[in-house]
Amino acid sequence: MLEAAPLLTVEGLAKHYQLDGGHTLKAVDGVDLHIGRGETLGLVGESGCGKSTVGKTILRLVEPSRGSVQLDGVEITGLSYAALRQQRRNMQVIFQDPYASLNPKMKAGAIVAEPFINYGLFAPRERTERVADLFARVGLRPDQMDRYPHEFSGGQRQRLGIARALALEPKLVIGDEPVSALDVSVQAQVINLMVRLQEELGLSYLFIAHDLAVVRHISDRIAVMYLGRIVEMAGTEALFETPSHPYTRMLLASVPSADARRGDRRRTVLRGEPPSPLAPPPGCPFHTRCPDAMERCRIELPKPRQMAPGHMAACHLIP
């Protein structure tokens, strides 16, 4: 049986920043991924590894240096601004800090209605009805439409950000650390809301986080990034049960266990710091922190290899 084409296909995506003094910073350096309809891909890795840049280049909030991004069969990278604007309705973003992305001088209802106005959609009365529906969908009360962002809690503000992201009925939502700034109990509520909205609306998610524990519940598959590249990608269960890349194992070891969450605060720390993307190590970029690095790892960049169907990793140590 032929599988339906993925909603999003990203190939060879790169973003290289040319800095003063002739340096090149390879924020993203050749990323391939796809996301199916109604599917969630988790994207994890330490701060600075290029996760946000992947999200922003997919949306063309920053222009990719090279590579292809196809959404529902449409190549996004070559589009004119006018055509891109129409495609943007299909892909929306939720940021870590909704406060920074919500205009503090606008009432909550107007914030959620703004996409309708930007795209000239619906008469004023229908806009109001649709905003009320969106409020209900994300668990906010209609009377809160008249409040200002500062009158909301962090979790409620993120619900507001989600309502606005859903206004144009997108197919893909990119969540860039959407729960990272929230308390753990509120994180779970917002993630559960996103799972429910996905089931109701058939959304696809690219869910970015620096913590594997956060993406576990929501992700069908997980991609692990290190210094601008994906080093392992697998179904969520396979990644947790049979992690292949030493970096994935290091990230897993730093996830607090159920016991640790109940009170024992001990946590295995990540060994060392990631190298600067301005001076990436030769060979395998992880070799400077890898407990098992061999001579070959210092010289040769490992190519992605398939461990099992749907499970890839880029590591010389894998037999």
Ligand code: ADP
């Ligand atoms: P993450 O989201 O994983 O923390 P980012 O995608 O934000 O990582 O950043 C990846 C790398 O690109 C970092 O080294 C960051 O400093 C660099 N970077 C991001 N934006 C710019 C920019 N506009 N100019 C130069 N370097 C940038």
Ligand code: MG
């Ligand atoms: Mg980021």
